[in-house]
Amino acid sequence: MIKKIALNEGSEFNLTQAVNSMIYTFTSKAAFGKKYLEQEEFISVIKQCIKLAGGFYIGDLFPSAKWIQNISGMRPKLEKFSERIDKILENIINDHKEIRSRRAKDGMAEVEEDLIDCLLKFEDCDSDTYFHLTRDNIKAIILDVFSAGSDTAATTIIWAMAEMIKDPRVLKKAQAEVREGFDRRGRVDEAAIDEFKYLKAIMKESLRLHPTVPLLVPRESGQVCEINGYHIPVKSRVLVNAWAIGRDPKYWTDPDKFYPERFIDSSIDYKGTNFEYIPFGAGRRICPGMNYGMANVEQVLALLLYHFDWRLPNGMKNEELELREEFGASMSRKGDLYLIPTTSNQLLVI
Numbered sequence: 001m002i003k004k005i006a007l008n009e010g011s012e013f014n015l016t017q018a019v020n021s022m023i024y025t026f027t028s029k030a031a032f033g034k035k036y037l038e039q040e041e042f043i044s045v046i047k048q049c050i051k052l053a054g055g056f057y058i059g060d061l062f063p064s065a066k067w068i069q070n071i072s073g074m075r076p077k078l079e080k081f082s083e084r085i086d087k088i089l090e091n092i093i094n095d096h097k098e099i100r101s102r103r104a105k106d107g108m109a110e111v112e113e114d115l116i117d118c119l120l121k122f123e124d125c126d127s128d129t130y131f132h133l134t135r136d137n138i139k140a141i142i143l144d145v146f147s148a149g150s151d152t153a154a155t156t157i158i159w160a161m162a163e164m165i166k167d168p169r170v171l172k173k174a175q176a177e178v179r180e181g182f183d184r185r186g187r188v189d190e191a192a193i194d195e196f197k198y199l200k201a202i203m204k205e206s207l208r209l210h211p212t213v214p215l216l217v218p219r220e221s222g223q224v225c226e227i228n229g230y231h232i233p234v235k236s237r238v239l240v241n242a243w244a245i246g247r248d249p250k251y252w253t254d255p256d257k258f259y260p261e262r263f264i265d266s267s268i269d270y271k272g273t274n275f276e277y278i279p280f281g282a283g284r285r286i287c288p289g290m291n292y293g294m295a296n297v298e299q300v301l302a303l304l305l306y307h308f309d310w311r312l313p314n315g316m317k318n319e320e321l322e323l324r325e326e327f328g329a330s331m332s333r334k335g336d337l338y339l340i341p342t343t344s345n346q347l348l349v350i
């Protein structure tokens, strides 16, 4: 992908599309190990499902009226997608099983394992052992990784890039940190990325202003309670507005300002214990892919900042860039982000 961007040097480039396909490629590599013919179709069906899940659907307002689901065409559509996803995953898992048994015969069962290989170990073990996974469990986990982990990470990267483009001071400071770090080590590596304090602060600040799952996962109250004078009956569906919490002036000075420095030397983290900042949620439903997601975001941002200088097309001024939000399953920036990349003078191997 970095090479593809380099080919576009000096001309307008759709960064949103490129980051999206890069993140799906990372996820496919981690989950499937190699490229499968049906992989593109699998990703395309998942994207369509995410779009459907995030759109307005009249049936949600009348959950007991089953006929709405049928006449709206939503149910048959989802059933078709579900059958297709199931079939593709079945093929990929069976292929992994075959390769595993071949490797086992050669005494190389654990060479280069991907996520499916790891999960299959738990399908193979006895069903009355402590931890056993069925075939459906494995499919559900793979589906979760793709549906919950790809869009969210790509969206976070684009928000961070857009905020930096809008504020060249931040962009310059981040680039200086990343370039100094990689150049000092003489290579682009993960250990260097770990030291980028300012980049980490940028990611935190982006997630504060633009949490990709703004209302978290809905909760159901287990007992009657009262919050801020509101009576919450048992079994109520409760939505937590992480977006509003992240901009609450009670906890944040100048809350609408993108100011990564607020996180430097601050102990506030997204691990679910600072309730004024919960871009990954909190409690038992907290995002289980938080570390993997942030590693992806960090890596991609570091490479984009290291290899390229960025400006807006058509002579647009930085402050003119709009940061409006799109309604959907994850809260992405409205419209794709088009930028012009130019390669910087230094450069380690791309």
Ligand code: HEM
Pocket: 144, 145, 146, 148, 149, 150, 152, 153, 156, 211, 212, 213, 216, 217, 218, 278, 279, 280, 281, 282, 283, 284, 285, 286, 287, 288, 289, 290, 292, 293, 294, 297
């Ligand atoms: C920057 C990237 C990501 C962001 C911002 C993000 C954010 C979130 C948020 C806010 C929730 C709801 C938590 C709650 O309601 O308390 C969530 C749930 C979840 N996330 Fe992530 N996530 C990211 C990446 C990932 C990745 C990479 C994976 C998988 C590999 C993943 C898997 C999940 C799953 C399975 C859930 C549902 C957990 C449950 O309901 O028990 N996420 N995520």
